[in-house]
Amino acid sequence: MSDVVALNLPECLPRLWRFALRLTRDPHDAEDLVQRTCLRALEKKHLYRDQNRLLSWLFAIEHRLWLSDFSDRYRHSTDAIDDNGLMQSFPDKSAGPEDIFFYQQVRSAVNQLREPYRSVIQLVAVEECSYEECAQILEIPIGTVMSRLSRARQMIGTQFAPPTSAENLAGDSTVLPFNPFLKRQVKR
Amino acid sequence: MNLFTDEVLLDYVQQRLSPTMSQKLERAIQNDSELALRVKNLRCGELPYTAVFAYESLPPVPTHLMEQVHLWARLSMRSISDAASARQKPQAQFFGAKLGAKSNALWRAFSLKGIRASILSALGLSIVLSFGMGAGVSTWVLSSQADDANSWTTAVALYQRLYQRETLEAVNFDAPQTHQLLVDLQKRYGMHLRVPDLQSEGLELKRVQFLALAQKPIVQIAYMPKVGTPIALCVTLSGSRDDQAIHHKEYAGQHMLVWRQQGISYLLIGTQSEQELRQFMPKLQSALWS
Numbered sequence: 428m429s430d431v432v433a434l435n436l437p438e439c440l441p442r443l444w445r446f447a448l449r450l451t452r453d454p455h456d457a458e459d460l461v462q463r464t465c466l467r468a469l470e471k472k473h474l475y476r477d478q479n480r481l482l483s484w485l486f487a488i489e490h491r492l493w494l495s496d497f498s499d500r501y502r503h504s505t506d507a508i509d510d511n512g513l514m515q516s517f518p519d520k521s522a523g524p525e526d527i528f529f530y531q532q533v534r535s536a537v538n539q540l541r542e543p544y545r546s547v548i549q550l551v552a553v554e555e556c557s558y559e560e561c562a563q564i565l566e567i568p569i570g571t572v573m574s575r576l577s578r579a580r581q582m583i584g585t586q587f588a589p590p591t592s593a594e595n596l597a598g599d600s601t602v603l604p605f606n607p608f609l610k611r612q613v614k615r
Numbered sequence: 616m617n618l619f620t621d622e623v624l625l626d627y628v629q630q631r632l633s634p635t636m637s638q639k640l641e642r643a644i645q646n647d648s649e650l651a652l653r654v655k656n657l658r659c660g661e662l663p664y665t666a667v668f669a670y671e672s673l674p675p676v677p678t679h680l681m682e683q684v685h686l687w688a689r690l691s692m693r694s695i696s697d698a699a700s701a702r703q704k705p706q707a708q709f710f711g712a713k714l715g716a717k718s719n720a721l722w723r724a725f726s727l728k729g730i731r732a733s734i735l736s737a738l739g740l741s742i743v744l745s746f747g748m749g750a751g752v753s754t755w756v757l758s759s760q761a762d763d764a765n766s767w768t769t770a771v772a773l774y775q776r777l778y779q780r781e782t783l784e785a786v787n788f789d790a791p792q793t794h795q796l797l798v799d800l801q802k803r804y805g806m807h808l809r810v811p812d813l814q815s816e817g818l819e820l821k822r823v824q825f826l827a828l829a830q831k832p833i834v835q836i837a838y839m840p841k842v843g844t845p846i847a848l849c850v851t852l853s854g855s856r857d858d859q860a861i862h863h864k865e866y867a868g869q870h871m872l873v874w875r876q877q878g879i880s881y882l883l884i885g886t887q888s889e890q891e892l893r894q895f896m897p898k899l900q901s902a903l904w905s
Contacts, residue, residue, distance in 0.1 A: 430692055432691075433688040433689075433691040433692045434688070434692065436684060436687075436688045437681070437684050437685050437688055440676055440680070440681060440684050441676055444673075444676045444680070445673060448673050448674070449668075454674055454677075458677060458680055461680060461684075462680070462683065465683075465684050465687060465688075466687065469687055469688070469691045472691070526670075529667075530667045530670050530671070533662050533663075533664065533667045534667060534668065534671065537664070548664065552664035552665060553664050553665060553668040555665060570622055573621070573622040573625050573626075574620065574621045574622050574625075576625060577621035577622060577624055577625035577657060578621050579660070580625075580656075580657050580660030580661060581621075581653055581656040581657050581660055582656075582660070583659075583660040583662065584655070584656035584657055584658065584659035584660030584661075585656050585659075585660075587659045587660065587662065588655060588656060588659040
């Protein structure tokens with residue numbers, strides 16, 4: 428079983444890299460985190476038991492290392508979580524400006540979440556892990572995963588909610604994020 | 616106790632709540648503006664996250680990181696097979712068994728004692744080399760402070776045996792980086808090194824890099840032959856000023872031509888036979904000393 432880890436580790440590398448980038452928002456830290464994750468996985472490979480869940484096992488190691496070794500430097504600063512910086516370096520020009528704006532708004536909203544909520548959103552909504560897998564990776568009960576996911580979506584939802592009629596009547600001039608997703612829903 | 620927890624609201628929005636509970640919740644929403652707001656925000660937070668993040672254009676996995684992980688994985692698997700064959704054939708594989716055990720021990724030492732972190736930060740991209748050298752190099756450092764030719768060539772052989780064609784296939788020769796490395800080499804160690812061009816011998820120059828060896832540099836110049844596994848010329852400072860003629864050694868499946876000239880030790884290494892390696896020597900020596 429332990430050889431399964433060494434044999435399949437390179438194949439998991441793109442997902443580990445992506446998850447690390449999204450945790451750290453910094454390619455240098457992401458690289459360091461992935462290196463540590465791979466070394467830790469190889470030195471602990473005798474502890475790997477579940478043949479079909481290697482990626483979850485690796486994500487768990489990566490997340491644990493992120494919490495223990497990296498997250499302190501980001502905890503008090505949202506500046507480090509700079510979505511634009513990462514995007515500007517690697518632009519994708521395949522989408523229209525409305526979509527780009529909306530996507531940036533959503534990513535920004537996710538990145539501004541506090542760590543417990545951000546990780547749950549990343550794993551469930553982005554990496555498409557099941558609640559059970561997410562619970563294993565974060566080492567928390569499934570109920571807590573659901574609770575955090577719900578709270579995270581509520582927090583994000585406040586930024587994407589359409590104005591109530593009362594707010595409109597009161598002349599609320601707050602600029603709401605443009606949400607083509609909602610626009611499309613309305614059109615349908 | 617709050618009946619409508621965040622979990623329940625999530626189930627409701629995702630239409631997984633039982634009809635009975637859903638009706639209770641909908642009745643409660645009529646009379647509880649705060650609850651209504653929570654549900655509204657939750658609905659508004661149901662966004663196409665997968666699509667949004669799939670669109671995000673992230674940098675690709677760095678090539679050197681991929682190489683590192685492949686190398687570590689291979690080394691990890693090899694240390695197990697070394698140990699297994701040592702258990703099966705204790706007499707015939709005595710030397711191999713010793714190496715296997717050392718390899719495991721040094722793997723653990725490397726992994727557990729924080730060495731990796733310092734190497735990672737100190738050497739950056741050359742981590743592949745420092746780790747690859749780990750087993751042999753550490754043995755050398757511990758066992759002898761002298762310029763023991765057997766030790767450094769053994770260390771290089773243990774590293775070189777990890778090289779397959781795919782190790783270098785994706786590597787493109789980086790001339791500016793090589794120039795900088797040669798400048799550093801001269802500045803730090805007073806070693807003036809020419810990088811031999813062996814294209815006419817069918818060897819494509821792929822990479823020039825430092826291998827970490829205590830306080831001494833080993834420079835590895837890696838070539839890709841038209842067929843077979845990569846060949847490397849390794850160079851290090853020698854503790855002896857005496858010249859030494861070319862002689863052949865074999866270790867860990869690697870053939871080596873070793874010699875010493877003007878205080879510098881040279882090693883040409885590959886899985887190719889001694890005769891094949893010797894064919895490169897005239898051109899190599901002329902390129903080094905012309």
